[in-house]
Every structure is written in C-alpha cells, then in structure tokens.
Amino acid sequence: MKQNKWDDHYARLAKKEKWLARSVYKLQEIDNKFKLIHKGNRLLDLGCYPGSWTQYALKKVGNQGVVVGIDLSKPDHRLSSNFRFIQADVMSLEPQWLTREISPRDVVISDLAPPTTGIGATDTSRSISLARKALEIACVLLKKKGNFVCKILEGEDTKPFRSEASGYFSQVRLFRPKATRKRSREVYLIGLSFDGCPS
Numbered sequence: 001m002k003q004n005k006w007d008d009h010y011a012r013l014a015k016k017e018k019w020l021a022r023s024v025y026k027l028q029e030i031d032n033k034f035k036l037i038h039k040g041n042r043l044l045d046l047g048c049y050p051g052s053w054t055q056y057a058l059k060k061v062g063n064q065g066v067v068v069g070i071d072l073s074k075p076d077h078r079l080s081s082n083f084r085f086i087q088a089d090v091m092s093l094e095p096q097w098l099t100r101e102i103s104p105r106d107v108v109i110s111d112l113a114p115p116t117t118g119i120g121a122t123d124t125s126r127s128i129s130l131a132r133k134a135l136e137i138a139c140v141l142l143k144k145k146g147n148f149v150c151k152i153l154e155g156e157d158t159k160p161f162r163s164e165a166s167g168y169f170s171q172v173r174l175f176r177p178k179a180t181r182k183r184s185r186e187v188y189l190i191g192l193s194f195d196g197c198p199s
C-alpha cells in the first residue's frame with residue numbers, strides 16, 4: 001500500500017498521544033532544551049491553529065498560568081478556561097491595541113507560517129515578514145527576562161534577523177528540531193532573557 005507522505009512517525013505519535021498536530025514535538029524539543037515555559041507563565045501563541053502548541057503550553061503553564069492564542073483560523077476544539085483565542089491577522093495588530101487587549105507576557109511563541117507558494121524567494125520573504133511581526137509584538141508585550149521563539153524559513157534575511165534579535169535578548173540561537181521535515185528550510189529562532197527593544 002502506498003504511504004501518505006504526511007503520515008510519518010511524528011504524525012502517528014501525535015494522533016496516538018492526542019495532540020492536535022505533529023508540530024507539538026518541535027515545541028516540546030525546543031522547550032526541553034532551552035527551558036522556555038514555566039508553571040504560572042502568561043504566554044502568547046502566535047499562529048496557534050489548529051492548537052497543538054497551545055495544548056502543550058497550557059499543560060506547562062498549569063492552572064495558574066494563562067495562554068492567549070492568535071490566528072486567522074479559529075481552533076475547532078475548546079482548549080481550556082485559561083485559554084483565550086483572538087481571531088485576527090497579526091500583520092494588522094498595532095502596539096496600542098496589543099497593550100490594551102493583552103497583559104505583559106513571560107513567553108511569546110510563534111509558529112506563524114504563510115500559505116506556501118512553492119516559489120522559494122516568495123515563501124522566504126513572507127515567512128520573514130511574519131517573523132519580524134512576531135518580534136515586533138514580543139517587543140511590545142514581553143516582560144524583561146521573558147523568552148521568545150519564532151519560526152523562519154532560512155534564506156538571505158536569516159542572518160540580519162538574527163543580528164537584530166541579538167540586540168534584544170541575552171542569548172539568541174537558531175535551532176532545527178528533529179520533527180522538522182527533512183526537505184523543509186524551517187528553523188526556529190530562540191531568544192532567551194529579553195532585555196528590551198529600542199523605542
């Protein structure tokens with residue numbers, strides 16, 4: 001029987017362990033390695049649909065923590081009473097609106113990804129625009145010493161983006177989790193211990 005190309009080890013495991021998507025294993029590996037998320041944290045999940053990162057984050061922050069998720073698409077499942085979903089295009093979110101609607105965050109995570117066109121340069125440039133917006137949002141909402149993670153497609157903008165982020169965090173790393181599909185150019189930028197952004 002021909003195997004569905006998406007039906008890999010992580011997809012089967014996610015189904016068995018009742019996660020909403022296989023991408024949960026990327027966040028789990030990042031969090032295990034860099035210790036980003038802690039009990040009681042207030043966390044923002046950008047590009048949260050269908051919800052596996054949110055599921056993981058809710059488990060880590062526990063009952064005392066809170067998670068806000070933003071996406072163009074509304075999750076199909078009710079995830080928890082300490083989860084609030086905002087249906088929005090992140091590119092349209094202004095600092096004033098963000099500070100009015102969302103309290104300061106200990107952690108900002110972003111798995112934002114544009115619909116892929118298959119044209120390398122277009123996909124990379126859309127991905128970096130979303131990553132820059134995620135960093136801009138983190139600059140508005142992250143508490144001092146907070147942590148950040150965001151997805152990017154590797155390309156010519158990766159280096160300048162990393163340099164920019166390096167000015168805002170004590171430590172910045174690029175990391176490719178094991179669950180990333182072999183042919184993907186996806187990588188995660190991790191920012192540890194936020195120092196603040198220039199105003």
Ligand SMILES: C[S@@+](CC[C@H](N)C(=O)[O-])C[C@H]1O[C@@H](n2cnc3c(N)ncnc32)[C@H](O)[C@@H]1O
Binds near residue numbers: 088
């Ligand atoms: C790879 S998926 C996220 C998967 C999610 N982390 C999970 O584990 O379930 C990327 C998400 O980014 C969202 N997205 C892309 N562009 C967006 C935008 N401009 N505003 C809000 N969400 C966006 C898509 O709707 C999609 O749900």
